Amino acid sequence: MSLERPDTVDDGAVERTPDELEALLGDLVVDRDDHLNAPGFVIRPDTVQETLSILKEQAGYDHLSVVSAQEYENRYESIYHLKKFDDPTQEVSVVVPADKDDPVSETAEPVFRTADWHEREAYDLVGIEYEGHPDLRRILLPETWQGHPLSMDYDRDQPQIATLPEHANPLQEHHKDAESDTMFLNIGPHHPATHGVLHLKTTLDGEQVVDVEPDIGYLHRCEEQMAQSGTYRHQIMPYPDRWDYISAGLLNEWAYARAAEDLADIEVPEYAQVIRTMGAEMCRIAAHMLALATFALDINGDFTATFMYAINDRERVQNLLEDLTGQRLMFNYFRLGGVVWDLPEPREEFFSNTRDFLDQLPESIEEYHNLITANEVFQMRTIDTGVLPPEVAKNYGATGPVLRGSGVDYDLRRDDPYGYYDELDWDVVTEEGCDNFSRLLVRMREVEESAKIIEQCVDLLEDWPEDERTIQANVPRTLRPDDDTEIYRAVEGAKGELGIYIRADGTDKPARFKIRSPCFSNLQTLPEMSNGEYIPDVIAALGSLDVVLGEVDR
Amino acid sequence: MLGEVVAALIAAAVVGNIVLAFTGVAGPWAKRKITAAFTDRIAVNRVGPFGLLIIPAAAVQLLAKELIIPEGVDRPSWDIAPILLPASALLGFSVIPMGRLGPINFQLADPEVGFALVFAFASIASVSLVMAGYASNNKYSLLGGLRAVAQNLAYEIPLVVTAMSVVVFTGTLQMSGIVAAQTETLATVGGIAIPSWYAFVNPFAFVLFLTANMAEIGRNPFDIPEAPTEIVAGYQTEYSSAYFVLFYLGEFVHIFLGGAILAVTFLGGASGPGPAGIGFVWFVVKIWAFFLFTQWARSALPRVRIDQLIEIGWKGMLVLSFANLVLTAVIVGVIA
Numbered sequence: 083m084s085l086e087r088p089d090t091v092d093d094g095a096v097e098r099t100p101d102e103l104e105a106l107l108g109d110l111v112v113d114r115d116d117h118l119n120a121p122g123f124v125i126r127p128d129t130v131q132e133t134l135s136i137l138k139e140q141a142g143y144d145h146l147s148v149v150s151a152q153e154y155e156n157r158y159e160s161i162y163h164l165k166k167f168d169d170p171t172q173e174v175s176v177v178v179p180a181d182k183d184d185p186v187s188e189t190a191e192p193v194f195r196t197a198d199w200h201e202r203e204a205y206d207l208v209g210i211e212y213e214g215h216p217d218l219r220r221i222l223l224p225e226t227w228q229g230h231p232l233s234m235d236y237d238r239d240q241p242q243i244a245t246l247p248e249h250a251n252p253l254q255e256h257h258k259d260a261e262s263d264t265m266f267l268n269i270g271p272h273h274p275a276t277h278g279v280l281h282l283k284t285t286l287d288g289e290q291v292v293d294v295e296p297d298i299g300y301l302h303r304c305e306e307q308m309a310q311s312g313t314y315r316h317q318i319m320p321y322p323d324r325w326d327y328i329s330a331g332l333l334n335e336w337a338y339a340r341a342a343e344d345l346a347d348i349e350v351p352e353y354a355q356v357i358r359t360m361g362a363e364m365c366r367i368a369a370h371m372l373a374l375a376t377f378a379l380d381i382n383g384d385f386t387a388t389f390m391y392a393i394n395d396r397e398r399v400q401n402l403l404e405d406l407t408g409q410r411l412m413f414n415y416f417r418l419g420g421v422v423w424d425l426p427e428p429r430e431e432f433f434s435n436t437r438d439f440l441d442q443l444p445e446s447i448e449e450y451h452n453l454i455t456a457n458e459v460f461q462m463r464t465i466d467t468g469v470l471p472p473e474v475a476k477n478y479g480a481t482g483p484v485l486r487g488s489g490v491d492y493d494l495r496r497d498d499p500y501g502y503y504d505e506l507d508w509d510v511v512t513e514e515g516c517d518n519f520s521r522l523l524v525r526m527r528e529v530e531e532s533a534k535i536i537e538q539c540v541d542l543l544e545d546w547p548e549d550e551r552t553i554q555a556n557v558p559r560t561l562r563p564d565d566d567t568e569i570y571r572a573v574e575g576a577k578g579e580l581g582i583y584i585r586a587d588g589t590d591k592p593a594r595f596k597i598r599s600p601c602f603s604n605l606q607t608l609p610e611m612s613n614g615e616y617i618p619d620v621i622a623a624l625g626s627l628d629v630v631l632g633e634v635d636r
Numbered sequence: 637m638l639g640e641v642v643a644a645l646i647a648a649a650v651v652g653n654i655v656l657a658f659t660g661v662a663g664p665w666a667k668r669k670i671t672a673a674f675t676d677r678i679a680v681n682r683v684g685p686f687g688l689l690i691i692p693a694a695a696v697q698l699l700a701k702e703l704i705i706p707e708g709v710d711r712p713s714w715d716i717a718p719i720l721l722p723a724s725a726l727l728g729f730s731v732i733p734m735g736r737l738g739p740i741n742f743q744l745a746d747p748e749v750g751f752a753l754v755f756a757f758a759s760i761a762s763v764s765l766v767m768a769g770y771a772s773n774n775k776y777s778l779l780g781g782l783r784a785v786a787q788n789l790a791y792e793i794p795l796v797v798t799a800m801s802v803v804v805f806t807g808t809l810q811m812s813g814i815v816a817a818q819t820e821t822l823a824t825v826g827g828i829a830i831p832s833w834y835a836f837v838n839p840f841a842f843v844l845f846l847t848a849n850m851a852e853i854g855r856n857p858f859d860i861p862e863a864p865t866e867i868v869a870g871y872q873t874e875y876s877s878a879y880f881v882l883f884y885l886g887e888f889v890h891i892f893l894g895g896a897i898l899a900v901t902f903l904g905g906a907s908g909p910g911p912a913g914i915g916f917v918w919f920v921v922k923i924w925a926f927f928l929f930t931q932w933a934r935s936a937l938p939r940v941r942i943d944q945l946i947e948i949g950w951k952g953m954l955v956l957s958f959a960n961l962v963l964t965a966v967i968v969g970v971i972a
Contacts, residue, residue, distance in 0.1 A: 267775050275865040289779070289942055378938075380865050383856060387935040390675035453936070459857050460938040617779070618866050618941045 097172055098141060106141060107133060118344060118569040120163070120173035127180050127187040128213075134162060134176065134193040142166050143174055146194040146479055147572065148598035150583045151204035153233050158185035158210050162197075163570045163583065163598075167476055167490060170498045175570070180210055189215040196479030199606050207232045207306075222299035222635060232307065264292055271300050275380055275621045278631030282608075284620070291620055294612050296605055301635040309595040314342055314561040315418060318595075323412040325599065326633040329368035329400060330576035332361045332407075335416040340500055341571035341582035342418050345563045351552040352502070353543075354420035359502040360539035361406055361415065363532040364399050369576035370483075370525040370532075371396035373628040377522055378454055380625035381463055388453050395446050398439050405432055418561070420554030425543065436540050440533050447526060455523065464519040468611040468623030471516055478610070479603040482578025483528065484627055487521035489514040494574040506538045518619075518626040525628070560590050570598075577601050577628060597636055601629040644744070648730070651744055655729050658920075659888040662927060664694035670928060674935035695881075703877040710771035717768035717871075718879040721886030724760035728893045733811050735906020735915030742916055743812070750811040751803065754897060755796055758852065761890055762788035765861060768883070769871040780870020783942055784854070784861035790949025791851035791858075794957040798845045801957075801964040802834050802901050815905035835902040841960050842902045848953060851945070853894040854887070856934040860942055895926030 100121035104111050110133050113124035125133050137143040143164035151160045162176040180187045189212040190197040201212045202221040209230030212218055220227060229236045269275075269282040276282070279300035285293040305321055312318045322334035336358060343350060350358075375392035382388060400410055405426045407415040415422055426432050454460050470480070472488040485492055493510040495503040511527040513520035565588035572581030578600030587593035604627050612620040665680065665688060672679030680687030705714075731750040734742035747753060762785055769781015803809060806817040822832040835842040851858040862870040872883045899905060899922040906915030940948070 265775060274868060289783075382938045383859060383934070384864050385671050385675075385934050386938075387675045390677060394676060454938070457938060459940055462944060463938055463941060616941055616943060618860075618863070618939075621866050 096142070097169070100174075103137075103141060103174060107136060110136070115175075115177045117175050118567055119571060120175045122161070122175035122177050122568075124177045124179065127178050130162075130176070130178055130188040130190050131193055134164070134190050137164055137174060137176070138193060141174075142168070143172075144476055145170070146190070146196050146200075147570070147579065147581055148583065148596065149190070149197055149200035149204055150570075150594065150596035150598075151208040151210050152585065152594040152596075153208060155234075157182050158187075158208065160187055160201075160204060160210055161568075161583070162190060163581075167492050170492070170494060170572075173570070175568075185210045186213050187211070188213050191215055194479070195474075195477045196603055196606060199602065203602075206230065209233045220299075222302040224299075231304070263287070269620075270297075274384070275624065277376060277625070277629065280605075280624075280629070280631055280634075282620070282624075284617075286617070289616050291612050291615055291617060294609050294620060296608055298602075298605070298631070298634050301631045303632075303636065305636040306595050306597055309338075309597075310592055313590045314346065314563070314592065315557070315559065315590070318342075318592075319416060319418075320412065320414045323414060324632060325597065325636060326369070326576060326580075326601070326630045327411060328372050328576075328630050329396070329403070329411060330365050330630075331411060331413040332358070332365045332403075332415060333369075333573065333575045334580060335413065336362055336501070337571070337573045337575065337580040337582050339416045339418060340573055341569055341584050342561075344571055345567060345569045345584055345586060346418070346557075346561050348419045348557055349555055350420055351555055353546060353551050354553050354555075355502045356539050356542050356546075357406075357421050357425065357553070358416065359506070360536050360543070361403065361413075361421075362501070363535045363539075364403050364406075366532045366576050367529050367536075368396050368399045368403065370529050371399070373483075373525050373576075374450065374522065377622075377625040377628070380621050381454075381460060388450065391446070391449065391453070395443070398442075402432075402436055402439060405435065417554055417557075419557040420552070422553075424551060424553050429544075433540055433544055436536065440537055440540075443529070443533050447530065450526065455519070455526070461519065463618070464517065464522065464622060464626075465515065466517050467615060467619040468518040468521075468626055469516050470607055470611050474610055475516075475607060478607045480578070480607050481600050481603065482575070483521055483524040484578065484604045484607070486510070486512045487524045487626075488516045489520075494572055494579060498572070500573060502539070502542075503535070506535055508534050508538075518622050521626040521628075562586075562588060562590050564588065572598065575600055577630065577633065578604060599633045599636060601627075601631075601633040602636075605629050605634055647744055651729055651734070651742060652726055654742075655726060655889055655892060656885070658892055658923075659885055660691055660695070662892075663884060663888050664691050666927075667931060670931045671935060674932065698881045699878055701877040703879060704874075706773060706874050708773040709874070710773070713767045714771035715879075717764045717771060718875060718882035718886070720764035720767070721761055722882055722889050723886075724757050724764065725886055725889035725893045727760075728754050728757035729889075729896065730757075731811050732893075732896045732900060733815050733905055734896070735917075735919040736913055737916035738913050742919075746810060746812050749809050751799065751809040751814060754811070754893075755792075755799065758890070758893055758897070759788065759792055761886070762792075764886070765871050768875070772871070772874040774874050776867045776869070776873045777871050779867045780861050780863075780873070783863075783867075784871060786942065786946055787851055787854070787858065787861060787949070790946050791848045791953065794844065794949065794953035795848035795852055797954075797957040797961055798841050798848060799897075799901060801838065801841050801961045804961070804964050804968050805834065805837070811900060811905075815900060815907070818904040819907055831904055831907060833902060833904040833907075838960075838964065841964070844953065844957055844960060845898065845902060848957075849894045849898055850930065850933065851949070853890050853930070855891070855930040857937040857940050858945060859934070859939055860945060863939060891927055891930055892923050895923035898926055899923055 110125050110129050111123045115122040115124050145165040145167050147163040147165050149162055158180040160178045164174045166172045178187050204210050205218055206220040206222050265286045267284045267286050269284050271279045271281040281297035283295040309318050309321055322338050323331040325334050371392045375389045378386050378388035404410050407413040470488050472490050475485050475488040489512055491512050496510050508531045511524050513523050563586035568585045570583040572579045580600055581598035583596040584592045585594040611623040668679040680690045683689040683693055730744045731754050765784035766781045769777045806814050818833050820832045821829045822836055823830050854861050903922050906919040908918030
């Protein structure tokens with residue numbers, strides 16, 4: 083496809099201006115449709131693969147963040163948001179309009195594996211068909227669902243009753259195949275190790291896994307639809323807490339805050355940024371502690387002491403978050419332009435509690451290393467199992483500790499700075515092992531880095547002059563971003579790149595609100611990691627991915 | 637004649653009930669308390685003093701539950717399996733010399749082949765697990781049953797071969813003879829006499845036996861036939877109510893039987909400081925210590941994978957146990 087253009091250099095590090103990119107793509111570009119975060123090129127629906135492979139191989143855009151789809155009055159549209167793993171501030175959007183009456187568009191799956199699930203979701207919710215897609219089925223809704231809920235002519239009052247014979251029950255399929263000697267096993271939707279309602283359709287050859295297919299959507303709560311019916315200023319902020327609900331709330335809130343603030347051009351006071359940074363890192367510690375706890379549960383079995391120890395440590399940080407925000411899980415603490423209130427009074431008590439927590443943290447981590455990572459049996463179980471090579475991880479759009487556990491140095495806090503991160507002294511953690519053990523180590527070391535960040539924030543906040551403590555910028559009561567402005571912004575959530583795409587239509591509510599969930603992309607790598615391994619390794623790999631189904635299904 | 641039969645039956649009932657009482661304390665109460673202590677928690681403390689009344693409460697609760705019989709189970713074997721497991725383990729106690737308490741000697745029978753018999757009884761358990769796994773008509777149960785049989789095959793042989801190295805010392809398979817052989821003093825260190833328990837005479841064999849024993853009773857790091865986070869609950873997935881209680885009971889009796897065999901073979905049976913009349917107390921202490929050890933392992937150790945387990949069993953334990961046997965035989969042959 084792209085091979086007949088040998089005159090261009092294949093160098094991902096070179097930053098190209100939008101016009102250079104347009105020249106590179108040549109006739110493929112039909113029109114320009116720039117977004118706030120990136121130049122946008124409109125292309126014909128049958129040239130998707132050609133365009134994307136040129137951008138990937140010749141311009142170095144090797145990260146397909148998300149595919150967002152929507153319906154307009156006169157057309158359907160899929161947007162491929164591309165980035166570079168080396169420098170995520172270099173972004174480009176590929177806009178693919180499709181016919182209103184017959185929305186067909188070429189699939190991007192052969193170029194980016196991650197497009198597989200993202201396009202299935204677009205088909206499921208919006209109704210665009212992707213030609214050449216290997217497996218274009220519904221992904222979040224049941225197979226029997228009538229209509230596409232985010233399309234314009236969707237009738238919300240239409241009954242969705244599927245009779246039992248019509249309903250393809252995945253649990254009742256017969257796999258008594260005389261030709262093979264494999265066994266089909268349903269792991270989930272209710273199973274001790276699926277960490278929520280996840281269904282793994284597993285084919286076994288003895289104890290070895292031949293094939294595993296994650297079946298998601300059991301926890302789909304129409305989060306995008308709900309955000310689209312709320313106003314920017316106040317009504318959307320409570321929802322992000324409910325995506326990754328395992329105490330990563332503030333990180334999720336920041337994703338929305340960042341996208342909406344850039345869209346409406348709101349400056350956040352520095353003092354509020356420091357508080358945000360501190361709160362977000364507390365959330366990261368809490369989330370990683372739970373990941374560690376449940377991973378130990380998967381490897382050690384129930385009754386393991388590590389689980390309770392890690393939950394204890396999470397409880398400590400949870401108490402700090404409760405002091406800060408007034409809530410334990412559903413914080414709703416961020417506001418557009420700042421945070422809802424200042425640090426709790428008396429401030430000294432909050433600071434000393436935080437310092438106490440930070441002081442005992444190294445001791446706890448030492449204990450976890452003694453209990454699990456230093457244990458030979460544990461190493462035997464996790465080293466070289468669930469291997470995810472870096473190229474595969476990139477192709478699937480994996481981010482966060484999963485990608486960093488495969489040795490790819492990619493962290494939006496440093497690479498696409500926001501908040502107060504670029505003023506502070508901390509490091510991005512990577513491990514080269516690509517296996518379950520590396521992913522666990524990355525999380526444990528990230529806890530230490532987060533502690534460093536919190537400590538610096540506490541130092542800053544302690545000395546902050548009293549008359550400069552502005553917690554919120556002046557934000558109009560009603561926000562109406564300009565008509566037809568589009569933005570995609572991401573932050574480094576607990577599980578990876580958590581991005582929000584918003585299209586404004588001049589009203590006080592978003593016309594399209596798309597969530598790029600890191601767990602959704604990370605979970606796609608599970609078959610790559612587990613095929614050919616044993617059942618316990620699948621469980622370990624799933625645990626090391628640390629998926630939260632609330633975020634996968636949204 | 638009739639009197640003897642009645643006396644034997646009464647004795648059997650006493651021994652059986654002692655073991656069941658241990659299990660009753662261990663299952664609903666001690667296990668919770670021990671695990672809680674390991675994991676920084678408190679556990680049952682509201683029902684009665686120290687939460688002890690949880691024992692009758694749990695019994696009533698478990699027995700009052702509905703016995704769910706899934707479709708397509710293989711009926712006679714599905715019903716026999718939960719009875720076979722505790723029965724086989726209880727039978728094992730019939731030859732265990734549990735020591736004296738005052739004038740009573742707690743040993744039901746002392747046949748000349750008692751040592752072989754106790755291993756035979758203990759290994760019937762795996763038949764029960766395979767039956768349950770196969771008869772349940774559930775894939776998780778099937779996987780659990782297969783794992784159980786693979787594991788027992790791989791560890792039964794090292795277990796018995798290591799036990800044979802003790803027989804090389806004793807020259808008898810009679811349980812009382814094995815205990816009697818451990819009564820002499822091995823050495824005196826600082827005025828404290830160390831008895832010639834085989835754990836001290838041959839510590840290597842003791843460690844081997846302990847490891848194989850953990851696999852035999854299916855506790856961490858070898859609890860893979862149940863492996864709750866992998867295959868739900870293995871062979872017992874489909875069992876509820878009374879049948880579940882029987883399985884649970886069987887597992888605990890099995891742990892205590894494992895402890896009893898260990899105590900007799902390597903820890904001098906009922907011997908201990910003080911008069912022989914309190915030997916039973918020492919014996920109980922020893923098997924509870926083993927129970928504590930299994931719970932500690934459960935809280936602390938990760939679980940190995942099935943293929944790793946088989947590998948350790950056939951390539952490691954088997955070779956080591958035979959090496960131990962040959963070495964012991966040579967040393968005993970040279971010295972004697």
